[in-house]
Amino acid sequence: MxxxxxxxxxxxxxxxxxxxxxxxxxxxxxxxxxxxxxxLKGWSLMGDAIAHAVFPGVVLAYLFSLPxxxxxxxxxxxxxxxxxxxxxxxRVKEDTILGIVFSGMFALGVVLYLKIETDVHLDHxxxxxxxxxxxxxxxxxxxxxxxxxxxxxxKRLDLLAHSFDAQHVQAIGLPVRLLHxxxxxxxxxxxxxxxxxxxxxxxxxxxxxxxxxxxxxxxxFQGMMIAATFIASLCSLxxxxxxFWIDSAPAPTIVxxxxxxxxxxxxxxxxxxxxxxxxxxxxxxxx
Numbered sequence: 001m002x003x004x005x006x007x008x009x010x011x012x013x014x015x016x017x018x019x020x021x022x023x024x025x026x027x028x029x030x031x032x033x034x035x036x037x038x039x040l041k042g043w044s045l046m047g048d049a050i051a052h053a054v055f056p057g058v059v060l061a062y063l064f065s066l067p068x069x070x071x072x073x074x075x076x077x078x079x080x081x082x083x084x085x086x087x088x089x090x091r092v093k094e095d096t097i098l099g100i101v102f103s104g105m106f107a108l109g110v111v112l113y114l115k116i117e118t119d120v121h122l123d124h125x126x127x128x129x130x131x132x133x134x135x136x137x138x139x140x141x142x143x144x145x146x147x148x149x150x151x152x153x154x155k156r157l158d159l160l161a162h163s164f165d166a167q168h169v170q171a172i173g174l175p176v177r178l179l180h181x182x183x184x185x186x187x188x189x190x191x192x193x194x195x196x197x198x199x200x201x202x203x204x205x206x207x208x209x210x211x212x213x214x215x216x217x218x219x220x221f222q223g224m225m226i227a228a229t230f231i232a233s234l235c236s237l238x239x240x241x242x243x244f245w246i247d248s249a250p251a252p253t254i255v256x257x258x259x260x261x262x263x264x265x266x267x268x269x270x271x272x273x274x275x276x277x278x279x280x281x282x283x284x285x286x287x
């Protein structure tokens with residue numbers, strides 16, 4: 001019995017795995033909270049755009065010997081602000097503008113990366129390096145997580161109202177632009193925080209999957225936020241634990257686990273809705 005327990009706890013005995021578990025958990029919580037708003041506002045593509053758009057910022061930050069965080073955040077905010085400006089001053093729809101902006105910025109990042117010789121591996125930027133994070137990285141991730149999570153929790157009701165009816169929010173005197181760009185800034189920061197762990201591309205799953213799963217399972221927004229946080233944390237720890245035993249990359253394994261949970265939640269929601277429909281049809285037949 002003790003041998004089985006020792007075997008089960010083996011991943012927690014390694015220092016690099018301990019840091020990976022901690023960093024994945026710190027990243028999961030604020031991104032799960034943000035994913036609730038991303039799903040409600042229909043901003044899934046916006047999260048995708050910001051995740052891709054920070055790439056040239058990372059390369060330029062390396063070129064000018066600046067912290068990656070500064071370059072990535074500046075690039076993400078440039079993408080968000082430029083998208084808003086183009087939407088307000090043209091007839092092109094937002095999803096089309098997002099596709100043009102983020103693909104253009106990601107292409108710029110690839111060109112700069114190939115043009116400038118760096119010691120930063122492209123795979124670590126795109127897919128993260130969860131098993132190679134340092135305590136300094138964890139400190140930076142924790143600071144970003146507190147900022148993003150704190151903003152969401154403090155402004156959660158205002159952000160919820162803004163998600164459903166921005167005109168009503170403006171009519172009652174709330175700062176619409178501050179909420180709009182504050183949420184975009186929080187999304188950009190969260191992507192920057194996920195840079196060293198799950199990477200740019202896989203951070204999209206963290207911004208979409210937990211909120212989507214919680215939306216299928218819960219009926220209240222408070223329950224949705226709690227469920228999204230729990231699901232993201234559990235999938236992060238479970239995916240990392242599973243990757244240790246099957247010898248796979250941690251971040252993709254976490255995303256696959258989130259996908260499996262989403263499929264389960266979707267099937268459950270469909271079966272539940274069919275059950276309600278069958279009951280209502282039975283009541284109509286009886287009447």
